[in-house]
Amino acid sequence: xxxxxxxxxxxxxxxxxxxxxxxxxxxxxxxxxxxxxxxxxxxxxxxxxxxxxxxxxxxxxxxxxxxxxxxxxxxxxxxxxxxxxxxxxxxxxxxxxxxxxxxxxxxxxxxxxxxxxxxxxxxxxxxxxxxxxxxxxxxxxxxxxxxxxxxxxxxxxxxxxxxxxxxxxxxxxxxxxxxxxxxxxxxxxxxxxxxxxxxxxxxxxxxxxxxxxxxxxxxxxxxxxxxxxxxxxxxxxxxxxxxxxxxxxxxxxxxxxxxxxxxxxxxxxxxxxxxxxxxxxxxxxxxxxxxxxxxxxxxxxxxxxxxxxxxxxxxxxxxxxxxxxxxxxxxxxxxxxx
Numbered sequence: 001x002x003x004x005x006x007x008x009x010x011x012x013x014x015x016x017x018x019x020x021x022x023x024x025x026x027x028x029x030x031x032x033x034x035x036x037x038x039x040x041x042x043x044x045x046x047x048x049x050x051x052x053x054x055x056x057x058x059x060x061x062x063x064x065x066x067x068x069x070x071x072x073x074x075x076x077x078x079x080x081x082x083x084x085x086x087x088x089x090x091x092x093x094x095x096x097x098x099x100x101x102x103x104x105x106x107x108x109x110x111x112x113x114x115x116x117x118x119x120x121x122x123x124x125x126x127x128x129x130x131x132x133x134x135x136x137x138x139x140x141x142x143x144x145x146x147x148x149x150x151x152x153x154x155x156x157x158x159x160x161x162x163x164x165x166x167x168x169x170x171x172x173x174x175x176x177x178x179x180x181x182x183x184x185x186x187x188x189x190x191x192x193x194x195x196x197x198x199x200x201x202x203x204x205x206x207x208x209x210x211x212x213x214x215x216x217x218x219x220x221x222x223x224x225x226x227x228x229x230x231x232x233x234x235x236x237x238x239x240x241x242x243x244x245x246x247x248x249x250x251x252x253x254x255x256x257x258x259x260x261x262x263x264x265x266x267x268x269x270x271x272x273x274x275x276x277x278x279x280x281x282x283x284x285x286x287x288x289x290x291x292x293x294x295x296x297x298x299x300x301x302x303x304x305x306x307x308x309x310x311x312x313x314x315x316x317x318x319x320x321x322x323x324x325x326x327x328x329x330x331x332x333x334x335x336x337x338x
Contacts, residue, residue, distance in 0.1 A: 028292060029264060030272050031285040038275050045073055047278040052129045054078040056110060056169065057139030059086035061239030062188060062273075064093075065266045066136065069274060071098025071105075078125050078132075080110035081139065112139045112165025113157075122172040131180065134277065135173045137166045138188040140206075142241045144320060145248040147201040154246050155202035162206035167213055174227075182226035184277060187214050191235045191287055195298035195305060198313040199320055202246075218282065228280040232273055233295070235287025236263040255323065264288050 028035060053070055057063040059081035067079055071094035079087045087107045094100055106128050110121050125132055140162040143154065170185055177183030192200055193207030211231065218229045238260045245254050269286050276284045285295050298305030 025293075026289060029268065029286070029288050030292070034272060034276060034281060034284045034286070037279040037281060038272065041275065041279040044274040044278040048134075048274065049074045050076075051133035052076040052078070052125070052131050053134040053136065054080065054108075054125055054132055054173070055136045055138055056080045056112065056166075057188075058090055059083045060244075061241060062234070062237060062266060062269060063136075063138045064090050065270045066138065066273065067094055068097060069267075069270050071095075071100050073274075074099050075104075076100075076129050077105045078108055078129075079105065080108045080121070082109065082111050084109050110139075110169075112169065113160045115165065115168040118169045118172045122169075122176070126176065132173055132176055132183065134184040134186060135170065136186040136188065137170065138186075139165065140188075141203075142245040143200050143203040143247070144242070144245045144254055145199060146317070149248040150202060151249055153250050154248065155205070157246060157250060158202040158206045159209070162203070163209045163213075166210060170214075170217075177227050178224055180226075181224055184228050184230060184280070185214075186230045186232060186273070186277060188273075189231055189233045191233050191285065191291055191295050194233055194285075194295050195309060197309060198316050228282070230276055230281055231283045232276060233283070233285045233287075234264075234269050235285075235291035235295075237269045237286075238263045238266050 025032070030038075048070070053075045055063050055066055055070075055078065058067050058079040063081070067077060067090050070077060077094065077100065079090055081087055084107070087109065091105050091107055094105055095102065106125065108121055108124060111117065122132070141158065143150070143158060145154070166187065173183075174185070177185075187210055189210050190203075190207045192204045193211045196204045196208075214229055214231055221227050221229070242254060242260065247254060264287065272284070272286045285292060287295065294305070294308070297308060
């Protein structure tokens with residue numbers, strides 16, 4: 001083979017490689033670092049076994065699925081949310097489908113808004129299991145209403161639950177981890193904590209606040225390399241988040257949650273979350289396209305990102321006012337991709 005042919009082949013590979021990577025990205029369902037960790041990184045079944053994992057918001061959606069997948073890894077589970085009956089149901093599912101016994105799961109009712117109860121709850125977990133290896137801050141609610149029509153009571157509720165409740169519980173658990181010089185704090189944020197969308201002004205505000213707080217906290221823990229913070233930003237996921245979303249008034253609920261099947265499967269989202277935890281990734285984005293692409297645009301070209309979402313926002317608002325699920329326009333992309 002001549003050198004000239006070798007050079008031509010190298011040039012062809014250089015041209016094809018970006019095209020291949022672009023095609024891979026268009027079908028990606030997470031950021032590239034996370035996908036690399038899924039391919040070459042540490043496995044959850046190697047890293048998380050025998051750990052004590054405290055999951056808030058464990059009564060449905062991502063929290064429930066996380067409890068189910070963790071139960072198969074041989075961990076000790078603490079399940080927290082407000083609805084005790086739902087927590088007991090999740091516990092039964094974990095015992096049926098996992099490798100745990102009754103003593104391995106603690107049902108611990110918790111209202112994130114009641115910050116005075118967080119210290120007692122933390123002590124209860126420590127008395128039961130002696131340690132807390134991983135705290136998964138998953139509890140929270142979303143919102144579907146226009147900013148000018150939304151009462152301040154709704155925005156206050158979102159900040160109390162999504163932001164202050166998460167910060168409060170973390171501040172109760174963190175001293176224990178600092179004493180042991182090890183632990184993982186997982187924050188289930190949202191792509192709405194990176195890019196803002198219409199109909200969710202209060203929700204986006206609470207999620208942006210979480211990102212700012214925990215990124216700052218991460219810089220303050222440099223003397224504790226054994227403590228890792230993992231900020232997880234899911235996009236649209238099949239769950240009850242729309243069903244349980246707040247509207248313009250505290251007492252008003254969503255009338256039509258619409259079809260959720262076009263969104264990412266909860267099981268896939270949680271699978272990627274566990275990989276993130278096993279590999280101590282600091283920040284991960286989990287979403288199908290085009291939401292994942294939107295996050296990259298917003299992150300690296302914010303002016304264009306804001307322009308794009310102002311355009312897409314019109315369709316989202318139209319869907320909402322027509323009684324449709326706000327994000328249903330994403331179905332078109334999913335059909336084309338599949």
